[in-house]
Amino acid sequence: MPNTRTKRFISGVVEGFYGRPWTMEQRTDLFKREQKWGLNTYLYAPKDDYKHRMYWRDLYCDKEAEQLKALISAAQRHNVEFVYAISPGLDITFSNPKEVAALQRKFDQVKGFGCRSFSLLFDDIERDMCPADKQAFSTFAHAQVTITNQVYLHLGEPEIFLFCPTDYCAAFSTPNVSQSSYLHTVGENLLPGVDILWTGPKVVSHHITVESIEEVSCVLKRAPVIWDNIHANDYDPQRVYMGPFKDRPTELIPKLSGILTNPNCEFYPNFVAIHTLATWCKSGADGGQRDIEMSEEEQDPNYSPQKALRMALTDWLQEFLITDQPGGPRQTDEPMQTDGGELAYVPGPGENPLFTAEPLTLDDLNLLSELFYLPYEYGPTARTMLHELDWLKSHRGVVTTATVTDKTAEWHSRAQQFDNMCEAVVQMFNRLSNAPNRRILYDLYDYICDIKSGVGLARAYVKTMVCFLSTGGRGGPSAQLMNDDPEPWGFRGGLSGEFQRMLPCHGNRDLFRHPPMTTVYSIRPYCPEDKVDIQKIFSDMRREEEGTMTTQDSLISYSLAVGDLPPSPQCALVLEDELGLCGYALGFTEVKLAAAKFQRFLCDSVLEDFPSLITMQLLPRVIDPTPANRMIASLLSSIKATGSKGAFCELRQNDCRMLDFYNKLGSFKAIKMSTLPQEIIIMGISL
Template identity: 75%
Template sequence: MSVMATSTNFSEKTEGRDRRFIGGVVEGFYGRPWTMEQRTELFKREQKWDLNTYLYAPKDDYKHRMYWRDLYSPEEAVQLIALISAARQHNIDFIYAISPGLDITFSNPKEVAALKRKLDQVRDFGCCSFSLLFDDIEADMCPADKQAFSSFAHAQVAITNEVYQHLREPETFLFCPTDYCAAFCTPNVSQSSYLRTVGDTLLPGIDVLWTGPKVVSHKISVESIEEVSSILKRAPVIWDNIHANDYDPQRIFMGPYKDRPTELIPKLRGVLTNPNCEFYPNFVAIHTLATWCKASPDAAARDVEMGDEEQDPCYSPHKALMLALTDWLEEFMCTDQPTACLKKESSEEEPMQTDLGEHSYVPGPGENPLYTAEPLTLDDLKLLSDLFYLPYEYGSTAKTMLHELNWLKSHSQAAAVDTDQTAEWRSRARQFDDMCEAVVRMFNRLSNAPNRRILYDLYNYICDIKSGVHLAQAYVKSLGGLGKPSAQLMGADPEPWGFRGGLSGEFQRMLPGHGNRDLFKHPPKTAVYCIRPYCPEDKMDIQRIFTNMQQERRIKVGSMTDAPLISDLLSTGEIPPSPQCALVLEDDMGPCGYMLALMDAKAAAASVQKDTRDRVFEDFPSLITGQVLPRVTDPSPAKRMIAQLLSTIRSCGSKGVFCELRHSDRRMLDFYTKSSSFQPLKMDGLPPDVIAMGTGL
């Protein structure tokens, strides 16, 4: 097969006639089919980018698959005729595909006649190219077919050959086997009796669709194509699912066409991309495929010139992506309202709203300025592509964010106890925060882009990633003590939008294979905490935890002079806790928190010049205090320590407990505030920056 670049793509010399390289799009996904308007727009794009084929195979068009026997109604016929005509006007080969495999009886002549009648109707619409698809069906034959055919492959090939000849052997006729990828072949491609039957008995003018090693192939090698070609006795047409997203409603793919070397081009009959269900975000998938198709080693001209650093000397996925994003940015900035284009062309007309200048709002001094939408940038689209890249690969920014989040999480404990690592941790936390803010800015600019059709296809995805990034951002801030722990992440009763996945996610997390495609193959396990009674040897550890948390507060609020509190003396060891009223929290790195209590706080109040006549000491005679290091992100250990201490204090006869909290200690203040039992108390003589909270027993 000789391949060369021309204005109509690539030519193949087969059986004395020129056959051009099939390059284009298959609408073959499960989900809502594209509209007639979108398909017509697709034809314009394909023509502009030198692609030449459209395969009509939407799985949920019920007359394509489920009710394949039914003829099209007059109204449907009008639409299909218009669509086939539009494709012809843009030099696009319209291939009509039908999928009868769900329930056809191959040996029944009436079934074969129904199939021919349906395709004859479409041929009368002006269609000249056809495809029979037997993908995603059960491989068992009914008893009648088992008597008539020696194998499932023989049944499929027999009816395909008969239909092909009935249609007078059209130039383009595609067959999709049931074993359409290497993973489905038993025991393998070279020993597959199914594929060998197809290769031996399928008429030579019929081309075979193939997805590669898998349904969604990560890479397609030259060797794998040579292997399947030798069995099929023809070069396959790749049905490429690299950008398909119908199998996961939370994913969309806007990375470049990649991991298919251009050496494949001379060894293939063609490539058709089966992209995202959403039409408008497929700009990158189709644009970069077009660039790849023109990157044959024999091509005279290419859209993208490669550098020495590229593995493929003829095609650079990165450069192809930037070329696509540059063109896509122009579409984002064009309004999708037809009337707007008319207004631009007829500038002599008076604007409809003539009083805008007279009555427009102007903010006064000290008021909020008017909101001004920032324009979308190429960097925003590059970030968008990085966040929604490809099934087996994240973009560079996404990978960096995941690596940084993993590092910040795994090193937060060490940074909390080692001041030498604190500076690095905080520096990387700030960089992570900047990356999160860039995602938010990208979201805002996308939301204000003039072309609303693209936005609406993207909106659910960018809202979801913005929310996920926001949660990660809040989590990192809480690890560093720069923000209160997020209730969405750590609350006992989180909002439904604070977690992902629904029932499907719950099932996946319970299965043994979950996470085997994650970037981090061994994600950190949930920390295991130990709560044990305090012993004298813990005094220095408690002092260290207390001192570290004091330093954290000073970093956040600047220099300050703290008025002494009873709880401070309890934490530093100047006042010992009451017997059986002290607990220590440990993780795998050692002590990471504590809870201490005094049964009679009134006796200790004199040491800090507190008025012991305060009535609070009568209703709440006992004091509780504690701290938990930021590396403890789970609130349940602290809750368990408090519950255990309150039970002990109650059993000793106390009728109430209070705690002293500084406003700058946002973490513990937030913890007690969210507790349903502790309520603010009015206590005489408290410093301005201190609040007391108590609970009855």
């Protein structure tokens, strides 16, 4: 008979990540936290416990058995239901009775340890069946359901028995949830007393909506138990998540059989994840906590993620301030004694004062959380820092002029504000590093070192811009920041980063999307009044080149820019922004006669294939490549309309910006000529 007992709502933690499993001490600590915060379940499923997954057939030895018995007893003492999971999907033969017997024998052993709740997991495995299973079962789902039902009945239909399907989220469901034959087979054939785990729309779901749960519940014929990976970090060793449980409305709670969070691999940073989950679970019970203050951005009438986060961080701060081992930071105002009974060193007048560790604050933990927030968003401070750095880069052109304007003052003010935010990160790092509870610190240390380094590089870059731009670009960039042979600590990544940067879509999943350009550019035809401005742009950019030039050979394009050679009709465009003229693109359709007058190193064969000349220059404040692309396209179109077979441009090797621009276009190719001076590069395009 199917299990008809009323089940309580499952809430708690699943240890289901890849990586080093938690220690026995940490798990016992978890049970205490769960009891204190009102959570009731722990699912034991560490992927790297060999006898959970890879060697699932092997029974536990005496020592392992004693550890599991102690763990199960500890959970029961704290009113936490211990759910033992096996993950046999890597190599099980479903049709072999001996395999089923091995599975039952393993569960029986753990049941003998005092365990009352169990789980079978078939996640993250190949979907192909062996020939023997293909003969015995019509589908993969049928095979899984059959063996799960057998084990469930063998164990006496336990009150809690969890099944994790291979298609455990909507993204894996083919062609979709409502039409998935796999999910329909599971829903129709799995015994009703078995609960089904589900991660939501994705493996790591951003939002889980009521509508999506109602859809899958209809197919599975039961309310699922959410296995929530919102705080999981086992897929990227450079990430950790300490933001609040969010983007799951409390209206979900009556639609679910339960919810378990599968959090960070590091135990101690999970304080916020588990604490805020507990607050969410309580908020949906009995009408929710209606007294929670809501912000305008929050839609859930019962639960405020920011309020829950503040509560969690307040409690977490108390744990940071507990000394957990001998030799930790001093927590006393009494003078330190030496072995000889002498007082500690006291600096004299004019000497450096002794280092004094400032105490960790709630604001520090709030900043920590915002820097390491959630998979799909950064916290407010992190977003602000990214936007400010982007704004400072985008508007650096306003401080290259000698005249002090309101925009110049704004740029320097925002640069100072950015520096202040960076300093707050450094101070947070220093106070965390001196917190008495070293266990928490050691779990966090790699992450806070990394963010301190990243922020430090950004801070140095802005300071370099302040100096570089304030001197009109004459001071030169920072040697440390721009060094082409940096030390390993000077860049982030490793081999994985190298591979990603070589791929065409690198960075398209960064959380910080480059904001739309706020600068409005105007492209219009050249008029005689523009001559002076074009000459100024040419002179300014030419001045930057002079420091690295070894030859003073004049180029035809120089004559075109200064007005000695007038551009051909319909072949001259200028670019304007809110500050005025900031770029130009000029063309000359028949350059052979001009070449004879101004330049001797262009050979006739090149001019035969590329009879037209183009030149373009942009001020450094133009960082958006779009207007430059449009100008070149329009200019080449006008030149082609005259019947020209091709066009070329002249560049010096030290004009890195324009070289990079033409190379990225892809249609311009370098033209080799033995008569060219070493510093001159000719690039051509056939029309």
